[in-house]
Amino acid sequence: MLDPREAAAWSLTLVRLYPRLSADDSPLDDSPFEPAAGPEAPHGIILSRMRILLSNDDGYFAPGLAALAEGLGSIGEITVVAPERDRSGASNSLTLDRPLMLSRAPNGFRYVNGTPTDCVHMAVTGLLDFEPDVIVSGINSGSNMGDDTLYSGTVAAATEGYLLGIPSIAVSLVGQEFRHFATAARIARDLVERLARAPFGAPVLLNVNVPDVPYEALRGVEVTRLGRRHKAQPVVAGKNPRGETVYWVGAAGPAREAGPGTDFHALERGAVSVTPLQVDLTHASQIPLVSGWISQ
Ligand code: MN
Helix, strand or coil: CCCHHHHHHHHHHHHHHCHHHCCCCCCCCCCCCCCCCCCCCCCHHHHHCCEEEEECCCCCCCHHHHHHHHHHCCCCEEEEEEECCCCCCCCCCCCCCCCCCEEECCCCCEEECCCHHHHHHHHHHHHCCCCCCEEEEEEEECCCCCCHHHHCHHHHHHHHHHHCCCCEEEEEEECCCCCCHHHHHHHHHHHHHHHHHCCCCCCCEEEEEEECCCHHHCCCEEECECCEECCCCCCEEEECCCCCEEEECCCCCCEEECCCCEHHHHHHCCCEEEEECCCCCCCHHHHHHHHHHHCC
C-alpha cells in the first residue's frame, strides 16, 4: 500500500494534472496537460466517482497513454501504472525472478520495471487502496487484431484486470502514422461512460481497435469476432558489429480470415471494432476426440 503521505502527494499530482478533479476547478499554470476537450460528462456525480486505472505496453512515456489520460480525465479519477519501457509483445507475463520497483514520472504517472501484466497486477493487488471501477490499456501504437491478441501486452494488461474481476478495455490505434490518438481516446471515453451508465452485468474484457482517422470520419462501431492471420513472416537474420549473426522476429502475417463479422473487416471498412474476449483456452469441441484417442 502507499503510505498516506505518498497517497496525498499522488492525489495532489492528479489534481494538478487533471484540473477538473479539483474542487475549485482552477487550472494550474504548470500543468503539462490541458483538461480533456469535449462536452461535460452527463450524470457528473456518478461519473466523477469513477476510478480508472490506466496501463499500456508501449511504456509510460508513450503518446497514446497521455492521450488516454487526457481523454478519460474529464470523467474519472485517473491512476496510471505502466511499464518503464516498451514491452510490446510481452503477452501475459509476470516477472517472478527479480523484484519490481515502482517509480514516479514528473507528470505523476507511475511506472514499473516490469511487464504490462505486472503493472496491473501490482496496482490492483497491493498498490492501490481501492479497487478501480474500470481498467483501460493503451492506446497502443498499432493494431491488435486476430492472433495479435495472444502476443499483445496491451491486451494482456486488460486481461489481467479482467482476471482480477474488473471490467477492462484494451484500445489500439490502427494505422502507420498514429496521428489521431484523440479519436481512440474519445472512443475509450464513450465506452467507459457507457459502462458507468449501464453496467454490463457480466465480467467484461473488450478488445477495441480504432482507425487512425478523425472522430467524425469513423464509419460506426461494430461488435466483432477475432479474425485470423496467415503465418508470421520468417525471422530476419543480420550481422551485429562483431560479425555475429542476430535475428529479428519477422512481421505478423497478413489477414487470412477477414470476412464480415471479423475485426479485420470492420477496420477495413473504416469502423471501430469491439471484440469481447474470454480467457478459457479449452478446445471444448475436441474433448471427445482426445478422449477417444487417449483411450485407444
Ligand atoms: Mn505496443
